[in-house]
Amino acid sequence: MFTDEVKNVLLKNRLIVVGEIHGAKENIFFIKKILSFYNKNDIPITLAMEWPSELTEEINRYIFKKGKLNWLSWKFSESPDGRISKEHLDLIKWLRAKNIKLVCFSVGGLSWNERDKKMAENILAEYNQNKEVKILVCAGRLHSRSKDFDFGKEKYTPLGYYLPKNETIFFELDYLSGNYFNVGLKKIRSKKINVKKDISIIKNKNNIFKVIIKKATPVHILSDKYLPKK
Template sequence: MQLWTRVMAALLLTAGLVTTARADETAMQIRQHAGEHRLLVLGEYHGTRETPLLVRQLVDDYSRDGTPVVLALELPRSEDAALAAYLASEGDADAMTALRSGRYWSVIGDRHDGRRSHDMLELIEAVRALRVQGRAVQVIGYDLVVSTRGNQVRDDAMAARLRQVYARMPGNARMLVLTGNVHAMRQRPADAPPDMQLRPLATTLADLDLYSVRLDARKGSIWGCLPDTCKSLPLRDRPGRELRVSTEPGRQYDLWVWMPELSVGRLLK
């Protein structure tokens, strides 16, 4: 039994190293093309295991030279006090329980869009660990209350919150915004109905030093919500896709990166 335990631990460690290496490669691509932009908007598929690891790598990379980094997550701003308390804690079980006691983290079954996961909690813990090392990093929420559905009011409110935090940052600080891929668009979605009013939050923030990145993958699965259920959904295989840089006036993203694979994260239930 002890031998089997050691073998399994070695396999898990190897898998973790591979995943980390992939995150490091994608993070390097993003940093290379984003350059000195101070506001990075990362458009994701919610509910994956790989994206929180990528964001963790970016926070680590950007803060390593002493640069202050604000990580803005698509969770209610009402969670900010709990986030601050956890970041100031020792990261023990009691502190995690207190963080998860908020309404946002309380879900029933699978009826949520994937943003609530152990992977996201581990991302927050990783930021706390960087603070222990002396890094100038923090985590904030910028969404409205839990019951608010996606609409123009919500996007405008989220953008206003991000603009407010950005205005208070030191001149050398960076903000990393993790959000759904539609919110990260610089332009109204091309396939939106003609009568649909939609200004994604990135559009509203375009006057700032913004760089929009679409996080995609060549294969894998994501967590998505259909009218009657939320479940794991397969991505269409797109082998050979490489990063795409765009500077066209009508672009939706400045950069489109393709991770090797995405998988459904460890969702809270």
């Protein structure tokens, strides 16, 4: 799946940032592909997810076989935005089988800019713990940008802005068709890009790798409160 160029940047950089649209199964598929690449090459890797930071301890106790995973008690399990789903619980089980640590870096109760700065600080705290470990960061696409951007009359500084430029590579997931679940089932606006593979990776002029996914498939959220009534 990975070209030599992609393999080289994965080996060179310590922080690998993946920007997703929450709520598509293909996000998890791509995450696992990157983790598997490092795992097969015996390179220590940690996964960092845009989940509430207070879940880190419980999840890792489960991953490293020191405790149970009581996800039914999580307020986060009721989230309808696609960040947590049945497929993500399967991902945690997969991490357990591979002995891969998971760090949750999201925080609440802050403005957009304050939150992104704090999330970056949480990621960097893990980054500074062990220089031998690479970190795969998965977050929403706006948070995963590397530069400031304007939206309306406001200026936003994403978490990606705070990460060390010389050790960070960015992947942006782009979907050509299909559906995803984010506070309801939503349809991707079809884009006409000629690609032969289900997933293709192309580097753009800003040295960001665009991951072109032919079709998005919605995840199954854990709470049925937001599903269409029959």
